[in-house]
Amino acid sequence: MSRSRIAPFLGTLLVLGYCVINSTKSVFEGSLVQHLSPEFIAFNSFVIAQGFYFLICRDKKALLATVRRCLPDVIALNVATMVCWVAVLYAFTVFEPAMANSVILGLVPSITIALGFKLRPGVRALRLEVVAALGMLAAMGFLVAAAWSGSSAIGDLPRGDLAAGLVYCVLTSFALSAVTYYTKRLGDRGMTVPQMMASRFGVLILVTLGLLIARDSFDPYTPRNVGAILLISIVGVIISLYLLQAGIVRTEPITVSMLFGTNLLITYVAQFLDPRLEQSTTTFVGVLVLSAAMCLGAWARWRDGRNNPPEKVPAETEGTTPSVASRT
DSSP states (O other), X not given: OOHHHHHHHHHHHXXXXXXXXXHHHHHHHHHHTTTSOHXXXXXXXXXXXXXXXXXXXXXXXXXXHHHHHTHHHHHHXXXXXXXXXXHHHHHHTTSOHHHHHHHHXXXXXXXXXXXXHHHOTTSOOOHHHXXXXXXXXHHHHHHHHHHHHTOSTTOOXXXXXXXXXXXXXXXXXXXHHHHHHHHHHHHHTTOOHHHHHHTSSHHHHHHHHHHHHHHTOOOOOOHHHXXXXXXXXXXXXXXXXXXXXXXXXXXXXXXXXXXXXXXXXXXXXXGGGOTTOOXXXXXXXXXXXXXHHHHHHHHHXXXXXXXXXXXXXXXXXXXXXXXXXXXX
C-alpha cells in the first residue's frame, strides 16, 4: 500500500481511537459536573496537560519560531479549543451525554462543509457526504424535539435550561469544526503534532481561571477530586487529544467530522453506568440514525479515495506546503 493511501487509513484509526476514549470520558464528565464546576475541571485538567506537552517538546526554539510563523492559526486553534471544552462541559450540566453528543455531532458535518468553502477551498464535499450531513442534521432535530417533549433520558427540562443546553451544544459544534480545520491548516504549514499540543491550551487555561475567580467556583482538592482530574487529564486530554490531532493531519476534515459519530453508540452504551439516567428508546433511535448517516459519509470518502487515489508527490517537493495551505 502506497504512502498516500496509508496516511488516510492511519488517520481514520487514530480518530476512532480518540472517539472510543472520548465517548466514555463524556459519561464520566457528565456525572462529574453534577458536583464539580465545569471550569474547575477544565482548568486543572489542562494545566496538567499543557505542562506535560510543553516539557516533552524538546526543541523550544523551534516551537517558538513555528508559533510566530503560524501565530493567527495558533491563536484560532487556542480559542476554538477553549470554546469547545468549556461549552461541552456546561452542556453536560443540562443534557445526558448521549443527547449532548448527538446534538453536537449532528451539527458538525454541516458546519464543516459550510466552513470548508472558506477555510479549505481546495477540497470539495462529496454528494453522499452532503446527504449524510443532512441526515445527521435531521436526526439531531428529532432528538431536540424529544428533549423538548421530555422523552429523553434526562426527563423533563425547564425551557430555559433546554435553550441554554442547545446554545452550549451549538457553540461546541462550531468550535469542534474549527479545531479540525485549524489543526489541518497548521499541519499543512509544517507544524508538528507535539508543537500543536505544546501551544494549544493557553487561552483555555486563562479563560477558565478567570471563570473560577469571577464565579468563586473553586472546589476542594480532595483525593477523590484530584483522582478524577488526573484521570481526565491523562486519559481524556493527553492521550485522546494526541490521537485526534495526529489523526486530523492525516485525514480530511469532513471525514473526521463523520467519524466523530462513532462517539454516539459508545456513549449511549457507557451511560448505562450512570445511575442518574433512565435509558430512552427515543434517544437510542436518534443515535442509530445519526450513526448510520455517519457511516454513509465515511464510506463515501473512502470509496472516493480508492477510485481517485492522490497523485504521487515528487521526491523533491515532499514536505513542502500544499497550495491550499499557502493561501492560509
